[in-house]
Amino acid sequence: MRLGDQLQRLREEKNMSREELAQRINVSRQAVYKWENNKGYPDIQNLLRLSEIYETTIDELIKNDPTLQRKIDNNQDKSKELDDEEMLNPGFYIGIVIIFLGIFLGIALGNLIVSTFLNIIGMLIICFYKDILKFLKNIKKDFNEQ
Structure with missing residues (x-):
């Protein structure tokens, strides 16, 4: 029924x-x-x-x-696909590498400012990778039109 x-x-x-x-x-x-x-x-x-x-x-x-x-x-399958897609996103890996680089440089140089800055940049890349790519493509397109 x-x-x-x-x-x-x-x-x-x-x-x-x-x-x-x-x-x-x-x-x-x-x-x-x-x-x-x-x-x-x-x-x-x-x-x-x-x-x-x-x-x-x-x-x-x-x-x-x-x-x-x-x-x-179907909705559950789509949400699972989105979760898997987010983990395969290159921005995730780039961001993680930058965060670890920030931690390493912070320890090696003893400079907490560099470490914090790189950690923030890494987190922003993880969260906004697709938006950053769109922004850069728009800039490139605008530059090519001029």
């Missing part, structure tokens, strides 16, 4: 109209209509509210909807 069908059945068991349900969870009547007709899904906050109103668990609400489960699985 799809989530929308289940939501409609549960609402009717509680003898509630779409309007009453919408008011109780502070959404539009159209939102409830979309959910019940499988044209959209409630967000997690609304799923929590619905589970409280219908006296059921979120697990029971979504367990029988294979489409929603596939959507959740």
Whole structure:
């Protein structure tokens, strides 16, 4: 049974109209209509509210909807791919090398300012590598146009 069908059945068991349900969870009547007709899904906050109103668990609400489960699985796969992609990002490795260089030079020279500066630069490269590349490409493009 799809989530929308289940939501409609549960609402009717509680003898509630779409309007009453919408008011109780502070959404539009159209939102409830979309959910019940499988044209959209409630967000997690609304799923929590619905589970409280219908006296059921979120697990029971979504367990029988294979489409929603596939959507959740796809989102988890994408987030895992993004995490893996971030670790393969050359900026991560460049930044780590600069941080270790800063630590080494700080110890070797006894200069805490150099170490701190290189550590900050390394962290910025790790965090903003793609943005830095875009910025440099734009500068190169502007320079070539002149």
